[in-house]
Amino acid sequence: MFLPFVVVSLVLLGLILKRLVFRPNHPAIPGPKPYPIIGNLFDLPHERQWIKFTEWARLYGEIVHVHTFGTSIIVLNSVHAVKELLERRSAIYSDRPHSVMLCDIMGYEWGVNAMQYGDRWKTHRRILHQSFQRATIQNFWPIQHAATTRLVSALCSKPNNFWEHCKHFSASIAAKSAYGIELSDQDDWFIQQQQRNFEYLTIGATPFRWMVDIIPALRHVPAWVPGAEFKRVARAARECWQVMLEAPLAYAKAAIETGTAPVCLVSKCLEGSEKSGLSPEVHEGYVKNAAGIVYVAGMDTTSSALHAFILAMVLHPEVQRKAQKELDTVLGVERTPSFEDRPNLPYIEAIMSEVLRWVPIAPVALPHVAAQDDQYGEYVIKKGTLVFGNSWALLHDPDIYADPWVFRPERFIKSDTQIPETDPANLSVYGYGRRVCPGRWLADGSVWIAIATILSRFDISPAIDAHGAPIDVSFARDQLPAFNSYVIHLCDGLLRDN
Incomplete structure (x- = not known):
């Protein structure tokens, strides 16, 4: 009994002496008070992280620090901090953490958005940039126009299935742009597969959700052990x-x-493989990964914005009327x-910018x-140190x-009397x-053409309940993204009578 007590006492004494001897000569970054050893393990949110991060911002300021089991985490809650660190010092903050x-x-080592910074990531990034850079994005306008025509047709026949129509719209653009595949209908195998892929990506990439990312040794736990759900999820993914x-x-x-x-993307890159400087096998693998990330990430982001x-x-409705007048x-x-009309439709452009600000596609950016x-x-x-940009806080900053x-x-x-506020697409x-x-x-164009076309063809109003009364629609602050689960049941599309 005495020996363990002595060992524990010596360890604690060593930690105390270490803090006294190696006390930093700079102030600590503010944040919630940690517990011994486990740090802020119980403070880290497993879902809807932007809410907790924004609460911390109000308590501790523009830069907040937490740590757990030796891993330091910083959340940036101001434009100045994000621009200074993640933009101006991008040479330092372009890496990704390795998620066990x-x-x-x-x-998911093939995912370009999760790859660590280096030559492998740069090659994948180059493949994507060549296909989707701003100067050549008009090559995909016919694909986006065709998908929008199908979206309007689907909304005319089944307006209450808006969420499914949006998923098909964004998935069809991603599939055609990446692989040249024409998706048939909402039950298409490729759509079903893509939806599962994105769900697994969301599950795996959610910060602080999996204890194995905090304690990597847990990776050796057999799948049959109670509590090893992560192993079974990983196998299916x-x-x-x-x-x-x-x-x-x-x-x-x-x-x-x-x-x-x-x-x-695939046809363009494979046909020019001899210019890549890589072996055909390696180059094809890179193209496969790049096309895969377009398909996985392309569906949910666009449909969520819509x-x-x-x-x-x-x-x-007053915004809707003003847009339809324009x-x-x-x-x-x-x-x-059409895309040629875009410069002449500034209010439609403003609606898209406000949608992206009001309910950002990614409230918390992937960690650097x-x-x-x-x-x-x-x-x-x-x-x-892991560095998160809290996009939600930036896009709802009253300053x-x-x-x-x-x-x-x-x-x-x-x-003449107003200077525009910062466009969220630039923030x-x-x-x-x-x-x-x-x-x-590509995402920008897809969202814009869909918004412009829907407003030109439809009046959008609340659904009607069993008694013929409009269903009340409201929202709570900090909770807007939750509406993605049931807005579909609140909205009817009524074809405009021009």
Whole structure:
């Protein structure tokens, strides 16, 4: 009994002496008080992290520090901190943390958005940039136009299935752009597979959800052990991703061999493989990974933005009327919008910007990692620290956006008496620094053409209950993304009578 007591006492004494001898000569970054050994383990949120992070911002300021089991975590809650660290010092903060759960156990090492910074990531990034850079994005306009036509047709027949129609819209653009695959209907195998893939990605990438990321030794626990659910989830995800990566690539390669392949990422990159400087096998693997991330990430992001748009139109019919007046003035009553009309539709542009700000696609950006010791003001950020950009806090900062909880597209319209507020697309919607989303111009165009076309063809109103009364639609602050689960049941699309 005496020996363990002595050992524990010596360990605690050593920790105390270490803190006294090696006391830092700089102030600690503020944050919730940690517990001994486990640090802030019980403070870390497992879901809806932006809510807790924003609460911390109000308590501790623009930069908040927590740690657990030796891992330091910093949350950036201001534009200044994000711009200074993740943008201006991107050479230091472009790495990603290595997720034991997501990459090692689930097998997501192919995901470009999770790859650690280096030559392998740069090659994948180059493949994506060549296909989706702003200068060449108009090559995909016909794909987006065709998908929008199908979306309108689906809304005419079944307006209450809006969420399913949006998923098909965004999935069809991703599949055609990446693989040249034309999706048939909402029950298409590729859509079902893609939805499962994205769900596994969301599960695996949620910060602080899996204890194995905090205690990596747990990876050796057998799958049959009670509580080892992560092993069973990982096995299913790995099998699902394998199918998703191989099946559409095989389809695209077969089309290339028969000379029937349309212009898409796979056809463009495989046909130019000799210019890559890589062996054909390695280059094809990189193309497979790049196309896979377009397909996995492309569906839910666009459809979520459109869902938020519908919610905003239900809550703000006055915005809808003003947008339709602009559309009728520019297009008349016969023609639907095209990308060539975009410069002449500033209010539609403002609606899209406000949708992306009001309900951001990714409220918390994927974590960056400090590649070396760094200093921000009086604070020292140690090498290996995980750095999160709290996009939700930035996009609802009252110092940047007046009345941030109010949906008001006019904030982005320039006039003789008003300077436009910061466009969220230039702030944090698509990520930060060198890790900004390479498909952002494709997503931007898809969301814009869908918003413009829906407003030109439909009046959007609340659904009617069993007694013929409009169903009340409301929302709670900090809770907007939760509406993605049931807005579909609140909205009817009524074809406009022009």
